[in-house]
Amino acid sequence: MARIVMKFGGTSVGDIDRIKNVARRVQREVAAGNEVAVVLSAMSGVTNQLVEWCKQMAPLHDQKEYDTVVATGEQVTVGLLAIGLQEMGIKARSWCGWQVPIRTDATHGKARIDSIDTTEMLADMAAGSVAVVAGFQGIAPGNRIATLGRGGSDTSAVALAAALKADRCDIYTDVDGVYTTDPRIVAKARKLDKITYEEMLELASVGAKVLQTRSVEMAMKHHVRVQVLSSFVDAPGTLVCDEDEIVEKELVSGIAYSRDEAKITLVRVADRPGVAAAIFGPLAEAAVNVDMIVQNVSEDGKSTDLTFTVGRADLDRARKVIEDNKSSLGFEGLVADANVVKVSVVGVGMRSHAGIAQKMFQTLAAEGINIQVISTSEIKISVLIEEKYTELALRALHTAYGLDAA
Amino acid sequence: MARIVMKFGGTSVGDIDRIKNVARRVQREVAAGNEVAVVLSAMSGVTNQLVEWCKQMAPLHDQKEYDTVVATGEQVTVGLLAIGLQEMGIKARSWCGWQVPIRTDATHGKARIDSIDTTEMLADMAAGSVAVVAGFQGIAPGNRIATLGRGGSDTSAVALAAALKADRCDIYTDVDGVYTTDPRIVAKARKLDKITYEEMLELASVGAKVLQTRSVEMAMKHHVRVQVLSSFVDAPGTLVCDEDEIVEKELVSGIAYSRDEAKITLVRVADRPGVAAAIFGPLAEAAVNVDMIVQNVSEDGKSTDLTFTVGRADLDRARKVIEDNKSSLGFEGLVADANVVKVSVVGVGMRSHAGIAQKMFQTLAAEGINIQVISTSEIKISVLIEEKYTELALRALHTAYGLDAA
Numbered sequence: 001m002a003r004i005v006m007k008f009g010g011t012s013v014g015d016i017d018r019i020k021n022v023a024r025r026v027q028r029e030v031a032a033g034n035e036v037a038v039v040l041s042a043m044s045g046v047t048n049q050l051v052e053w054c055k056q057m058a059p060l061h062d063q064k065e066y067d068t069v070v071a072t073g074e075q076v077t078v079g080l081l082a083i084g085l086q087e088m089g090i091k092a093r094s095w096c097g098w099q100v101p102i103r104t105d106a107t108h109g110k111a112r113i114d115s116i117d118t119t120e121m122l123a124d125m126a127a128g129s130v131a132v133v134a135g136f137q138g139i140a141p142g143n144r145i146a147t148l149g150r151g152g153s154d155t156s157a158v159a160l161a162a163a164l165k166a167d168r169c170d171i172y173t174d175v176d177g178v179y180t181t182d183p184r185i186v187a188k189a190r191k192l193d194k195i196t197y198e199e200m201l202e203l204a205s206v207g208a209k210v211l212q213t214r215s216v217e218m219a220m221k222h223h224v225r226v227q228v229l230s231s232f233v234d235a236p237g238t239l240v241c242d243e244d245e246i247v248e249k250e251l252v253s254g255i256a257y258s259r260d261e262a263k264i265t266l267v268r269v270a271d272r273p274g275v276a277a278a279i280f281g282p283l284a285e286a287a288v289n290v291d292m293i294v295q296n297v298s299e300d301g302k303s304t305d306l307t308f309t310v311g312r313a314d315l316d317r318a319r320k321v322i323e324d325n326k327s328s329l330g331f332e333g334l335v336a337d338a339n340v341v342k343v344s345v346v347g348v349g350m351r352s353h354a355g356i357a358q359k360m361f362q363t364l365a366a367e368g369i370n371i372q373v374i375s376t377s378e379i380k381i382s383v384l385i386e387e388k389y390t391e392l393a394l395r396a397l398h399t400a401y402g403l404d405a406a
Numbered sequence: 407m408a409r410i411v412m413k414f415g416g417t418s419v420g421d422i423d424r425i426k427n428v429a430r431r432v433q434r435e436v437a438a439g440n441e442v443a444v445v446l447s448a449m450s451g452v453t454n455q456l457v458e459w460c461k462q463m464a465p466l467h468d469q470k471e472y473d474t475v476v477a478t479g480e481q482v483t484v485g486l487l488a489i490g491l492q493e494m495g496i497k498a499r500s501w502c503g504w505q506v507p508i509r510t511d512a513t514h515g516k517a518r519i520d521s522i523d524t525t526e527m528l529a530d531m532a533a534g535s536v537a538v539v540a541g542f543q544g545i546a547p548g549n550r551i552a553t554l555g556r557g558g559s560d561t562s563a564v565a566l567a568a569a570l571k572a573d574r575c576d577i578y579t580d581v582d583g584v585y586t587t588d589p590r591i592v593a594k595a596r597k598l599d600k601i602t603y604e605e606m607l608e609l610a611s612v613g614a615k616v617l618q619t620r621s622v623e624m625a626m627k628h629h630v631r632v633q634v635l636s637s638f639v640d641a642p643g644t645l646v647c648d649e650d651e652i653v654e655k656e657l658v659s660g661i662a663y664s665r666d667e668a669k670i671t672l673v674r675v676a677d678r679p680g681v682a683a684a685i686f687g688p689l690a691e692a693a694v695n696v697d698m699i700v701q702n703v704s705e706d707g708k709s710t711d712l713t714f715t716v717g718r719a720d721l722d723r724a725r726k727v728i729e730d731n732k733s734s735l736g737f738e739g740l741v742a743d744a745n746v747v748k749v750s751v752v753g754v755g756m757r758s759h760a761g762i763a764q765k766m767f768q769t770l771a772a773e774g775i776n777i778q779v780i781s782t783s784e785i786k787i788s789v790l791i792e793e794k795y796t797e798l799a800l801r802a803l804h805t806a807y808g809l810d811a812a
Contacts (some may be wrong), residue, residue, distance in 0.1 A: 016462045050482065054420045057486050058493035065492070068500050069485035078454065079475035080463050083678055086471070087464035092473050099549055143679070296779035 002167040003035040003125075006109045007135065010044035010172050012231035018085070022231070023084035025172070026130060030090055037121070039097040039157040039165060040081060047150075052263040055113035063108035067137075067147045071097070074174040091295045095121060098145065100315070102138035102156070110149035112157070113138060116163035131162060139204070140141055160258035162222035169219070169226045170237075171211060173330025176230035177238035178203065180209055180403040181255040185391050188404040190347065193251060194237075196243045199253045202346040202380045216240065236323035243348055250348030252401040253354060255394055258342045261291070263384060265307040268332035271298040280321070281308065286321045288314045290365040292375040292384060303332075307373055309384060312338050340372065341390045345397060357381050363400040367392055408573040409441040409531075413541065413563035415619065416450035417580050418637035419483045428489035428637070431578070436496055443527070443537040443570060445543040446487060447565040448479025453556075469514035473543075473553045478502070478537060478541035488538045501527060502742040504551065508544035508562070510663060516555035519544055522569035523650060539566060568628035574633045575625070577707070578619060578642075582636035583644035584609065584616055586809040587661040591797050592657030594810040599642075601790060602649045605659045605716045605797065607753040649754055653681035661800055664748045667697070667723040669778065669790060671713045672728070676737035677704040685712065692727045694720045698748070698781040698790060700805075707740075711731055714777055718744050745797045746778065750788040751803060763787050769806040774799055 007025060013019050022038075029036050041047075050070045054061050063384055076092035085092035097104075100121060104111035116259070121131050127397065135153025140146035148155055154171060161169035166275025178200065183189040193204075197220035204213045210228055219226045219240060226370050243249070269275055283290055291309045298304040310318045320337055322329070364371060369392065373384035385393060398404055412432060433605035435442050445454075456476045460467050460689050484500035491498035492623060505512075506527060510517035514551075527537050543557025546552035546718045554561055567575035582597065584606065589595040599607075603626035610619045616634055624645060635643025649655070675681055682701070689696055697715045704710040716724045725742055728735070756762050766787055770777060775798065791799060805809055 014457060019463065053422060053482070053486055054489060057425065058491040061489040061491055065485040065488040065500055067485075068488075068502070069482050072481045075478050075481075076459070076475050078469045079473075080459055082474075083460060083463040083467040084473040086468055090811075094471055096551075344667070 001033045001035065003164060004029055004170065005037045005039060005157050005161040005164065005166045005169045005206060006111050006154060007039040007170065008041065008162070008172045008231060009153065009174070010041045010047070011400065012172050013040055013042075013081070014044040016080070017230075019077065019080050020084055022081060022172075022270075023090075025090060026081075026085060027088055027090060030130060035125050037133055037160060037166070038081065038355060039133045039135045039153060040074060041135050041153040042332050044250060046073040046076070046151070052362060058352050064140075065251070067108050067111075067145050069383070070148055071134070071145045074136050078132045078134045085130055085132070090130055091128050093122040093124060095131055095133045097134055097137035098139040098143075100248050102134065102159070103265055104138035104146040105139050106142070108140060108142050108144070108146050111138060111140060111146035111150070113159045116159060118160075118163050122164070126236070151212040152214075154212040155218060158215045158218045158222075158224050158226060158231055160220065161224045162230065167225070169224050171226060172231040173228060174231065175210060175228070176233050176235060178240070178254070180253070181394055181398055182257070186395050186398050188398065190310050190403060190405045192238045194239045194241060195253055196244045196246060196348050197240060198379055199346050199348055200240045202377065203254050203256050249349055250345035250403075251353050252345055252349060252403065254344060254346050255397050255401070255403070256344045257390055257394060258344075259387065260312050260313045260344045260388070261309050261340050261384065262318075262336065262338040263309050264315070265305060265335040265337075266322070266329070266331040266333075267335065268303040269306045270303045270330050271302055275329070276306075278325070280308075282325050283310075283318055283323050286317055288318045288321065292382065294374045294375075305329075309340070309342070311375065330396065338349045339387050341387045341399070342382050342384050343372050343390070343393050344380050345401065346380045349377050350379050350381070359400055360397065362397050364393060367396050369393055407439045407441065409443075409570060410435055410562050411445060411524060411567040411570065411575040412578065413445040413559060413573045413575065413577045414446040414447065414637060415580070416453070417594050418464050418578050419446055419648075420450045422486070422639075425483065425486050426490055428487060428578075429496075431637070432487075432491060433494055433496060436536060439530050442565060443531065443539055443572070444487065445539045445541040445559060445566060446480060446483040447541050447559040448483060450480070451502045452479040462614060465760040470546075472726065473514050473551045475519075475542040477540070477553055480542050484540045486722050491536055491538070495533050498531060498538055501537055501539045501654060502536045502626060503540055504545040506539065508565070510546050510552040510554070512545060512546050512548070512552070514550070517544060517546060519554070519565045522565060524569050526570050528570065538539075550620070556617040558620075561619040561624060562626075563590065563619045564624045564630050564632060564671045565630075567630045568624065571619075572630070575630050577632060577634050578637040580637065581616060581634070582639050582641055583634050583716075584646070584660070586659070587790035587800055588663070592721035592804050593799050593803060595745070596809060596811045598644045600645045601659055602652060602754050604785055605752050606646045608750065608783065609662050617646070620701050643736035655755055656753060656809075657759050658751055658809065660752050661803050661807070661809070662750045662752060663796055663800060664750075665793065665796070666718050667715050667744065667748045667790065668718045668724075668744040669713060669723060669746050670713050670721070670728070671711060671741040671743075672710055672735070672739075673741065674709040675712045676772035677710045678706055681735070682712075684731070686714075688727050688731050689716075689724055692723060694724045694727065696698055698779045698788065700779050711735075711756050713779060714749070715746070715779065732739050746790050747791050747793045748790050749789050749796070749799050749803070751807065752786045754785050756785050756787070765806055766803065769802050770799060773802050775799055792806045
């Protein structure tokens, strides 16, 4: 007997028929003799409607009341699934965040889970009942409902799996696993059987939107084995786990890309201490996230060019902040370019194997693709290239690293 | 300074604009220096949708899970109104049933309120905050959400007014008060300034659907002054209060009618002890409510005719129950008639004034309307007549009792 947490997202519980489909999935795990807790999102579209109503009442609104309103979406789906399970003869009960309780901090609207008291739930599960738990919500100090921020149900599921010491946390979604790259672009992309937390984190942060980053961090911290699989297709998915669980490690696990990039180059910035702080301080204050940064070596000892990237939606704001500070920064010109894409090669094998970056540069060069910016982490190499080369770059790299499906 | 409970029904909070309209109503009471608690229903239509989903999951479903699902409608409106009030610069916070807490018994789906702990809410109100309370819901033993049954928000409001020792409980609805009779039928119907609890109860039970019966009973028990008034029209409504608050009592306060009636006559029933029990026992078991009952004097000492009324929707079921028991009951024939209406004259003045019934009979006779069944209570006389005479009877009686507007 295993203890399993199953999590289903908004499209998986999008209408009554789909909730009945979820009930059948749960039934199978129960029939296999497993102890099951299910974490649900709201029906797809419902949370957006509730958020919209809050905005219509007041553009800036109390996050405590916002949480009270938007948390109702999950309360509906857990009640409905409990009814569906009971109809199949399976003991089940629903749990709102405050009933468990899932305690959070007071950061309403994007709260963090402090602790989960599973005493009552475990007693109920030991008595043969499926626990159907509202994702995305908890209870904050002062007995008020708190929500975890968009996509928070993944985090609820992983946190619950950690608290329940579950053998596995299955995240059911509308894709059937984690791929070596985007299968819509590279036909030969392969589904991975296993991937490490670290790789998953790097892939998530560069645009593979399978799991919420926070949930992967939490899984890594608590060693929760997370499986990503499809609600609609009946096949094993991808297991996200510790590195030592993966016997045959690939040098490179995946190639990700992000079109949500824009590049800003400041021409002939003064080359003296404090300049970087003077530039990135105002951007941080304006809540503009800066990603890649490259500063060229100064040719004349007095000035240099500085290039960095921001999210595409932040480009206009970033440009305005820089230009408002032009006199104090003292650069000659600003060149902005939203016509770029970031391509990243990710793999834990990089730690021990040289030549992986070199292969990336050679492959792109062979295709005539110019690299504009490079940044690296321990298990990732990212390059910024012209957007029109996205597909070409992904396919060439996928083949070069031996990832193509047979 | 007064302490007021304001209650708004589903049509009054039916969309964002209407919730903003409610916020303005609340603002006026706050501006007048009053301490205010607001009780809300769900947006009109929402509860029906939630109930429908539960039925689609399983025709017969766990009432605890049903309650979890349907209680969300009120949670949405209280959060939105709190946001709307804050946007106007008014301190406000929402309260779900479990947050107050409003404790109920374990009869999920139609729970009764056991107690309301107002300690925290009163402290909040004393600090200048409007309490925005979800109607229709409370918390049952075992920490589960319970709902009070359809229309339960009126009961929530009155119970909260009693617990808060409020000076008044204002029930905002889509009519502007209680009328002497149905103004759609009798153009000269007048809005009453005041009416006693007893009269309101009799009117409610005979078809004037302004207030839920349970809420009036509760108001009477706790001496809560209830005002019925319109959300949309700006005018005083009707105060439901103790008899001694009404200086100029009318002999007759109102004339109500109910088309939801059907008549069954059993011909030549044996006239012996135990026959009534033999007939009405099986009906009660089949959950058929019997209203008026008339048994004629036996002519031959052996058999008699028995006439009674049931709800129109129950007629077929009642007929089947009786016919299934025909052999043991031993009657000769059954005559059913759904073509009837019950007209009732209500007034506390009847207690001390003779001749009120006589005036009813004379008035109907003068119009050539035959009375089929008569029943009376301390402050009400009801007659069953042919349905086609409904309008004629109402107008004639309204004039006869001097109720016509000038």
